[in-house]
Amino acid sequence: MALTLASRFKTLIDLCQTRSGQTALIGVRDSLSYAGLGRRTQAIYHALSTAPQGMVLIHGHKEMDVVPAMMAATFAGRGFVFADISYPAGRVAQIIQTCNCGVVLRTDPKALQTDLFTIDTGRLSDRILEDLRLDPKDEEALFYVTFTSGSTGVPKGIPTTRASYAALSDWFEPENTGSAGGTDAHVSHASMAFDMSMSDIWTALFAGRSLYLLDHTNTLSPRANIHQLLSHPKAPAGTLTATPAFFALMLEDPKFNAQTLPRLRAFWIGGEAVQRSLLLRLRDRFPGCEIHHAYGPSECACITHSHILSDAALAGTGPLPLGPEQSGCRVLVDTGKGFALTGQGEIVLVGPQVGTCYWPLDHPNNANFGMVQGMRSYRTGDHGEVDETGSLKIHGRIDNQVKVNGFRIELGEIERSAVQVDGIRQAVALQADESSPTRGLILVLNGDGLDQGADKIGHVRDHLRATLPPFMMPAKIVIAPDLPMSHSGKIDRRAMKERFGTA
Known part of the structure; x- marks a missing residue:
């Protein structure tokens, strides 16, 4: 029988009382x-x-108060x-406007000041744990x-209900x-x-496990991450969920291996396309490890597929298999002639993990949500x-969305x-080719006064930093006197990719 999120949080509160001495969270500088x-x-x-x-x-x-803040908000x-x-x-x-936030919990004193009612969690004194419970009738909350x-x-914004997350927990927690x-x-x-952090945090804590929260100040320092993973010998690392880019980073350090981390035996990898060469390097460093190929959009509580890759799959060619749909999920294929259970086309997910909408509610992409056979669906x-066995393979996108380091990025937003910068007439964002020495995104600019070169590029970069999160920043910005056009008069993105994507 499926467990509600209310029952899972009851278990977590019970663990806070019965496993009082066990480590729950491990950060760079402290633990809880x-x-x-x-x-x-x-x-x-x-408060x-x-x-x-x-x-x-x-x-x-990733302060120690972040997870308690999430729990407190949920119980409230x-x-x-x-x-x-x-x-x-x-x-x-x-974000504040879209979500109509009423209060801010600042877990880092360096966080921005806003006009909202603000609670600095670091100033709060511990309180004795009382009987915190969720109402099981509020699963659609x-x-x-x-x-x-x-x-x-x-x-x-992508809202996830308690029920949608509970549907994920039903199969992913026991698998992990x-x-x-x-x-x-x-x-x-x-x-x-x-x-991805949401599936990590609650899956581990509901099961009473310890959880390492790797700090992004060490993003480019695999040795610092390894040092953190060795900081609590009584809580050895056993499982890791990450993007291919993070695994590639860690594999740059020869100490990321089974000799250094002997209990690290199972990996979940997803969020973007995965290269077999990377997985073979991972298997070489951790012989006999389980490599789970994962897939799922945020609109469906993050993960809908998780498949242990066999040696044959790692030695094969073409897209890596994702296996069949997991419990409670269904996969349909829009072949252009209607929905089918097998074949090629746009992947449509159906079931209890599927969300209902985007925020704001008038967002045009809300057309991707719907109902199929009485169940929520998402294009x-x-x-x-x-294929005939029900196994899913992903070939690519049908739009201009890309994934970089696991983050979904609409190129149009960049x-x-x-083009809000004076003098920029056109801007085209591209994902660099895999063979390119430039990793990530390339932004190509066309407009007036671009003979200023570095000065203009610096101005554009400053503007992007002020409007976009770091994961959306182009790794390279180039100036082009003209942009290739298609016969229909639109930017020829294929030609752009050939000209600039490997620069």
């Missing part, structure tokens, strides 16, 4: 026991009781949304909102905890604003195929920001 997790949750919950109504914005990075019956301290003020303001890049130039490393600590590298925009 399950008892401490309960006391911090109670302190923030008490919220006097705050104005509305959603809770949690503003910080408020949905939460997280904004990282790296976000520019304009981005934070858009909002759990959290994540934000992704918007094709309209404005980021769009039942894996080769599932009795040990889990490792979370994702930003707290990224949906993913992914072009893929389902372009719309760039």
Whole structure:
């Protein structure tokens, strides 16, 4: 029988009382026991009781108070949304407006000051954990909102209900905890604003495991991450969920291996296209490890597919298999002639994990949500195929959305920001080719006064930093006197990719 999120949070509160000495969260500089997790949750919950109504914005990075703040907001019956301290003020303001936030929980004193009612969690004293419970009748209540890049130039919010997340937990928690490393600590590298962190955090804590929260100040330092993973010998790392880009970073350090981390035995990898060469390097460093190929959009609580890759799959060619749909999920293929269970076309996901809409409600992409055979459905925009065994493979996108380091990015949002700079007539954002020495995104500019070269590029880069989060910043900006056009008079993106994508 499926468990509600209310029952899972009851289990977590019980763990805060019965496993008081066990480590729950492990950061770079400090850690928090399950008892401490309960006391911090109670302190923030008490502070919220006097705050104005509305959603809770949690503003910080990966401080020990971030998870208690999320728990406190949930027990207070408020949905939460997280904004990282790296976000520019304009981005934070858009999130506040879209979610109609009523209160800010600042877990980092460096977080931006806003006009909203603000609670600095670091100033709150611990309180004795009382009987915090969720009402099981409120499973359709909002759990959290994540934000992704918007094709309209404005980021769009993706609300996830308690019921949608509970549907994910029903199959993903036992898979993760039942894996080769599932009795040990889990490792979370994702930003707290990224949906991958939501599947990491609660999957581990509901099961009473320890959780490593890798700090993004060490993004370019695999040795620092390894040092953190060795900081608590009584909580050895057993499982890790990450993007291909993060695994590539870690594999640059020869100490990322089974000799250094002998209990690290199971990996979940997804969020963007995965190269076999990367997985073979991972298997070489961790012989016999489980490599789970994962897939799923934020609109469906992050993960809908998780498939252990065999040696044959790693030695094969073409898109890597994602296996069949998991419990409660269904995959349909829009072949252009209607929905089918097999074949090639746009992938449509159906079932209890599927969300209902984007925020704001008038966002044009809300047309991607619907109902199929009495169940919620979502058009993913992914072009893929389902074979006769029910196994899914993804071939690419049918639109201008790309993934960089696991983050979904609408190229149009970058372009719309760039053309706000005086003198820029056209801007085209591209994802660099895999063979390019420039990783990530390339922005090509055309307009007046661009003979100023570096000065103009610097001005554009400063404007982008003030309007976009760091993960959307182009790795390279180039100036072009003309942009190739198609016969229909539109920018020829294929020609642009050939000319600039490998620059």
